[in-house]
Amino acid sequence: MMSRTTLSRRAFLGTACSAAASPLFTPVVLAETPGENRLVVIILRGGMDALGVVQPYGDRALRGLRPALAARPGDGLLDLDGFFGLADPFQRLMPLWSAGELGFVHAVSTPYRNKRSHFDGQDLLENGGNAANGALTAGRDGWLNRALARIPGARAEYAMAVGQERLLLLEGEAPAASWSPTNELSLQEDDRRLLSLLYAGDPLFAAALKEADMLSSGSDMERQRNETGATLAGFAADQLNKQSRIAAFSIGGWDTHRNQGRAINRPASSFVEALLTLKQRLGANWQHTTVLAMTEFGRTARENGSKGTDHGTGGLMVLAGGAVRGGRVLGDWPGLGDGALYQERDLMPTDDVRRYAAWALAGMMNLDRSDLETSIFPGLDMGGDPGMLA
Amino acid sequence: MTVSASTIAAIRFGYGYHPDQPPPRGADDLLTQIRRGTRARPIFPVEPIAKRADEVRRMFAIRKASGRSDEFRQMRRKIRHKTVREGVDGLLHRALSPNGMFERLTAFWLDHFSVGFRNAVHTRTLVPFEHDAIRAHLNGRFADMLTAVAQHPAMLVFLDQGASIGPNSRAGSRRGRGLNENLAREILELHTMGVDGPYTQKDVREFAELLTGYGVKLRDGAFQFFPTRAEPGAETVLGTTYGGDPPRAEHAHALFEDLAMHSATADHIAHKLAVHFVADDPDPDLVRHIAAAWKRSRGNLPRVYEALLDHPAAWDAFGAKVKRPEELIVSTLRAGGLTRAEAKAIDRRPRSHIIRDLKRMNQPLHQPPGPQGWPEDAEAWITPQGLAARLDFAGTTGQRLAKARQDLDPRRFAQTALQDALRPETAFAVGGAPERWEGLALVLASPEFNRR
Numbered sequence: 030m031m032s033r034t035t036l037s038r039r040a041f042l043g044t045a046c047s048a049a050a051s052p053l054f055t056p057v058v059l060a061e062t063p064g065e066n067r068l069v070v071i072i073l074r075g076g077m078d079a080l081g082v083v084q085p086y087g088d089r090a091l092r093g094l095r096p097a098l099a100a101r102p103g104d105g106l107l108d109l110d111g112f113f114g115l116a117d118p119f120q121r122l123m124p125l126w127s128a129g130e131l132g133f134v135h136a137v138s139t140p141y142r143n144k145r146s147h148f149d150g151q152d153l154l155e156n157g158g159n160a161a162n163g164a165l166t167a168g169r170d171g172w173l174n175r176a177l178a179r180i181p182g183a184r185a186e187y188a189m190a191v192g193q194e195r196l197l198l199l200e201g202e203a204p205a206a207s208w209s210p211t212n213e214l215s216l217q218e219d220d221r222r223l224l225s226l227l228y229a230g231d232p233l234f235a236a237a238l239k240e241a242d243m244l245s246s247g248s249d250m251e252r253q254r255n256e257t258g259a260t261l262a263g264f265a266a267d268q269l270n271k272q273s274r275i276a277a278f279s280i281g282g283w284d285t286h287r288n289q290g291r292a293i294n295r296p297a298s299s300f301v302e303a304l305l306t307l308k309q310r311l312g313a314n315w316q317h318t319t320v321l322a323m324t325e326f327g328r329t330a331r332e333n334g335s336k337g338t339d340h341g342t343g344g345l346m347v348l349a350g351g352a353v354r355g356g357r358v359l360g361d362w363p364g365l366g367d368g369a370l371y372q373e374r375d376l377m378p379t380d381d382v383r384r385y386a387a388w389a390l391a392g393m394m395n396l397d398r399s400d401l402e403t404s405i406f407p408g409l410d411m412g413g414d415p416g417m418l419a
Numbered sequence: 420m421t422v423s424a425s426t427i428a429a430i431r432f433g434y435g436y437h438p439d440q441p442p443p444r445g446a447d448d449l450l451t452q453i454r455r456g457t458r459a460r461p462i463f464p465v466e467p468i469a470k471r472a473d474e475v476r477r478m479f480a481i482r483k484a485s486g487r488s489d490e491f492r493q494m495r496r497k498i499r500h501k502t503v504r505e506g507v508d509g510l511l512h513r514a515l516s517p518n519g520m521f522e523r524l525t526a527f528w529l530d531h532f533s534v535g536f537r538n539a540v541h542t543r544t545l546v547p548f549e550h551d552a553i554r555a556h557l558n559g560r561f562a563d564m565l566t567a568v569a570q571h572p573a574m575l576v577f578l579d580q581g582a583s584i585g586p587n588s589r590a591g592s593r594r595g596r597g598l599n600e601n602l603a604r605e606i607l608e609l610h611t612m613g614v615d616g617p618y619t620q621k622d623v624r625e626f627a628e629l630l631t632g633y634g635v636k637l638r639d640g641a642f643q644f645f646p647t648r649a650e651p652g653a654e655t656v657l658g659t660t661y662g663g664d665p666p667r668a669e670h671a672h673a674l675f676e677d678l679a680m681h682s683a684t685a686d687h688i689a690h691k692l693a694v695h696f697v698a699d700d701p702d703p704d705l706v707r708h709i710a711a712a713w714k715r716s717r718g719n720l721p722r723v724y725e726a727l728l729d730h731p732a733a734w735d736a737f738g739a740k741v742k743r744p745e746e747l748i749v750s751t752l753r754a755g756g757l758t759r760a761e762a763k764a765i766d767r768r769p770r771s772h773i774i775r776d777l778k779r780m781n782q783p784l785h786q787p788p789g790p791q792g793w794p795e796d797a798e799a800w801i802t803p804q805g806l807a808a809r810l811d812f813a814g815t816t817g818q819r820l821a822k823a824r825q826d827l828d829p830r831r832f833a834q835t836a837l838q839d840a841l842r843p844e845t846a847f848a849v850g851g852a853p854e855r856w857e858g859l860a861l862v863l864a865s866p867e868f869n870r871r
Contacts, residue, residue: 096595145604145623146614148791163614223861227848231866233741233801241803241810283590286579286601336596340604372620385434 056363057265058173059273063182065317066352066393067269069307070173070277070386073300073324074151075284078338079345079376080330081293082119083358085134087112090365094331098289098338113358118297122304125349130315131309132417134346134385136363138326138378140408145340147284150325157383159408166407172386173277194329239366258303266310269318275313275394283324286337304349316351319389319418323347327376330365345374346385352393354419359385385410385417392418420867421738422839431737431871432696432728433519435750438835439519439758441485446728449520453724457558458523462759463508468547468572472640474498475540499539506545506784507770510735510745511762514752521557524724526745527695528553531688532568533612533792534577535742541576542785544640548573559716561688562679566672569606570642572635578602578790585631585650585666597651603627605790611678613687618657625654629661629671644668657681685713692727698739699796702732737840738870741797744780746871747809748773752865754836755820772815779808801869810864817860833865840867 049212081098084106085091092099096324100106106114113135115122125131141153143160149163156165157172157366168175177183221242228235258280266274282296300322308315327344343363363369363377371377387401387409402409428443429436433452436442443449478494485491515524529549536542552571556564568574577580583599584591591597603626608614632649635642649666659677662670678684689710693701705727710727727733742750777784781800787793794800801809820827833841833849845865852858860867 075526143620144608144614145620146608147789149614223848223852223857224864226844227861227865230842230844233797234866234869237801237803237806241807287582331597333599334584334586334591335579335599337579337582337599341596341598374620400549 057261057268057276057278059265059268059341060173060177060275061184061272062177062180062274064273064274064395065314067311067314067318067350068273068275068393069269069318069320069350070267070275070391071300071320071322071323072151072155072277072279072348073283074147074279074281075295075296075324076147076150076326076328076340077283077296077324077345078289078293079135079343081285081289081328081338082116082297083135084114084116085111085112085135085346085365086114088362088365090367090369094365097336098332105122110358112362116297117292118294125304125308126356129354129356129419130349130351131304132353133358133360134348134380134382134417135358135360135384136343136376136379137344137346137360137382139382142324142342143372144354145326145342147325147340154323154325154382157386157406158171159326159406172383172405174276176390176394176396177275179400179405181238181398194404244402256309258299258301259306262303262306263310268306269311270314285328286333288334289332289337292337307349318350319352319393320349321386321389322349323382323386327378330370330376331374333410341375342371343378344380344382348385348417352418354417359415359417380393381409383416384411387411388415388417420737420842424734425840426840427737429519430750430837431733431740433523434513434746435519435753435871436836436838437514437517437753438756443519445467446725448724449728450721452518452520453524453558453721456516456518456525457554459516459518462512462515462762465546465550467836468544468641469639471543471817472638473546475543475640476638492619495539495842498543502539502545503774504770507765507773507825509546509549510749510773511752511757511765514749514757515759515762518722522749523696524557525549525554526693528557528564530619530695530787530792531691532574532774533787534573534789535789536786537577541573542573544573544576545785547571556720558721559719560726561713561720561723562676563683564720565606565610565679566675568610568657569602569630569675569678570633570668571670572640572642574602575633575635575642578605580630581632581634583627583631584648585628587651588631588649589647590645591648591650598624598626598627598631600624602633603630609790609792611687612681612683613690616681616683616687620654621714626656629654629656629674632666632668633671679718680709680714682714685710689713689723692723694795696727696740697733698736702730702735703734705730738867740795740871741800742869742871743800744777744782744809747779747780747812747869748776750868751816754832754862754868755824769819776808776812780812781805781808784802791853804807809869813860813864816863817856817858819858821854821856827855827859829855832859833862836862837865837867842867 046091084100086101086106100116102114105117108114122131139154140159141150141163142163144163152165153163155171158166189351193413224238224394230240261278265278269276280296282297304320311318323346324344326340326342328338328341331341361379363379369377383406387406388411389395391401392397398411402411424445425442428445428449432449435777443452478498481491516522534545534548546649548571552567556567578601579599580602584598600623604623606622607616607618612618628650632644632646634645646666651664651666653660653663656674662672690706692709693706695788697705708730709723712722716722774784782793827850829852833846845867849858849861852861
């Protein structure tokens with residue numbers, strides 16, 4: 030039985046780290062599927078600011094809403110298409126953009142509305158449900174897990190997780206183990222016998238012991254103390270170069286209530302490193318790879334009193350990989366002028382972020398539209414193909 | 420598993436049996452512990468916040484005068500070591516205290532009002548926060564605790580309140596700055612009504628306006644109300660109008676009172692108490708019973724604790740909860756019979772072991788994952804790597820314990836630490852351990868020692 034609190038989390042990035050900094054508690058989950066196509070899902074925890082990352086500098090209302098945060102091309106902003114610009118901390122992604130391997134979907138959101146809670150917002154994002162109040166689907170499992178169950182020939186039993194926090198995205202019926210490269214268990218035969226006796230009557234402890242014992246023997250994982258974007262992505266890429274075809278992990282720190290211009294540098298650099306590492310380490314396999322990065326919600330259109338932004342609604346999805354048709358900002362731009370904002374405060378969501386995840390699953394993993402619209406993303410209307418894949 | 424009331428009282432509602440302390444016999448003894456705990460002096464001296472602020476100010480003065488000199492670095496290191504020492508002192512205090520339920524409630528409320536890591540200077544406010552905001556109000560009215568928390572520098576800084584400025588206040592119109600909703604939102608979502616509570620975005624906003632002016636006086640690190648930052652006029656939250664001109668800190672107190680007595684707050688915190696103390700998925704009747712006492716007493720916490728303890732479900736199903744790593748460490752120190760003299764004499768090495776063990780078991784000191792606090796459910800802690808870390812802790816602690824207590828027989832240790840919660844499987848395994856330290860380690864690794 031999982032309680033609500035289980036599913037709640039907030040990464041503790043976004044906070045300064047002392048010398049005795051703690052590792053970023055985030056797992057990588059992996060799964061095997063047939064074929065060569067690879068899918069990477071990155072959960073951007075904390076609510077990434079859509080208007081701060083891909084800035085609609087061509088929208089005349091932007092500077093009025095964000096006197097301190099709005100930038101201009103050439104001055105903190107890299108022009109993308111004459112209307113949108115990419116914020117400076119993401120500069121190193123520009124070669125990907127030029128190569129058509131990076132794209133964005135603007136003004137998207139999950140169905141979650143109004144309460145603007147990180148915890149419920151993230152849970153719904155990973156669960157894939159349809160409830161505006163954030164209520165999860167009956168199974169309280171992850172959409173990626175439900176997708177795996179419907180991929181013919183998927184070998185979910187090899188799904189494996191690395192890290193110290195659980196990721197709802199892949200939780201559910203299909204068994205997935207969790208393991209962190211920072212801990213290792215080596216048991217002598219005598220210990221093994223005594224411990225299995227000790228845990229015989231306690232299924233939770235017995236199962237954890239079995240997995241710990243199994244995973245630590247015969248695994249060739251790197252031992253890492255700090256799981257930054259680059260190490261997470263490096264680990265994921267190595268697995269994707271072997272049998273794995275799906276990987277997911279999260280990068281936190283996007284909850285930029287204060288001094289956003291500076292606060293966003295850390296998560297941005299972790300994210301940039303993750304994408305660049307994936308491209309580099311995947312080599313030729315990058316051509317068959319789609320990366321979807323999504324966040325629980327966007328942030329307020331107006332900057333707040335402390336040069337930051339508060340919890341909002343419409344957000345940004347990032348697409349990357351050799352398999353995507355990038356170099357474009359997709360989505361219906363709702364505008365920022367009078368009456369255009371959601372509840373007069375947030376970027377208006379004009380599309381369901383799940384639609385793009387669904388089309389990626391359809392294109393990369395051959396999933397049926399009917400499965401996608403009913404069991405994987407209940408209540409979703411996939412509509413027309415947004416043409417996000419090359 | 421059915422065990423005696425004494426074992427439930429000691430292990431579920433306290434930090435476990437201590438060989439030198441008389442165990443609580445049941446609910447009445449636990450209520451006595453709460454009353455005594457309120458009056459008990461801290462075992463380790465607590466430096467007031469002004470002194471801490473003074474020290475930090477001196478450190479920055481050195482940096483200003485001589486840059487990042489050796490003197491500055493030394494001072495910074497000294498302050499960091501102090502923070503770590505105090506963190507461990509807090510755990511040692513809990514282990515030594517004869518008022519287990521009071522200590523556990525302290526941990527519960529600290530987690531309910533979770534203050535995460537900001538920076539090394541902010542971390543200096545955590546011990547005063549525990550004493551001034553939590554312990555001081557733990558056996559009183561929830562409204563008073565909420566008010567103390569919302570005015571404490573630890574929380575104000577953690578949730579950015581100092582940076583929230585009324586857009587039409589003098590500071591706001593002069594500097595063009597405005598609101599920051601963080602504290603207002605988390606008070607509603609986490610501290611009082613819960614995310615399912617009947618509040619809207621407009622309530623969050625007006626509440627944030629009502630809180631403008633709340634800030635920290637940098638000179639002595641104390642709460643200060645800054646009228647120039649406060650949004651003029653009255654605010655309407657949940658249909659009630661608060662405040663007016665001129666703005667005052669007390670205007671928000673009226674809202675804290677109303678929030679403390681709101682039925683959504685009663686339901687939310689009753690559920691959290693039941694989840695924390697009794698079961699991840701608690702009996703709904705227990706939750707209703709606690710919530711009813713909250714509503715009747717308008718959030719008078721002694722009545723709420725009585726309700727928690729007088730429901731049969733609270734005394735049922737031993738072992739439904741898994742101890743969090745902090746609880747595991749404190750109960751291990753108790754089971755090992757930690758004495759005051761030992762605690763006072765403990766030096767740097769064992770302290771660093773405690774810090775490392777907490778981190779390995781995924782509950783690093785002073786670093787909760789965020790304002791929502793640590794997870795409650797068993798599955799979040801007993802993961803393969805979580806269990807591997809517990810086994811490692813049990814093994815190394817077993818070795819240290821064997822050295823420190825030369826005459827401690829593992830079978831007797833199992834008996835005194837667990838009493839009638841000891842299962843035959845564990846007793847058998849402990850009895851069959853080839854070495855003394857292994858027997859002790861098996862007790863610490865046993866499911867019943869890791870559960871409550």
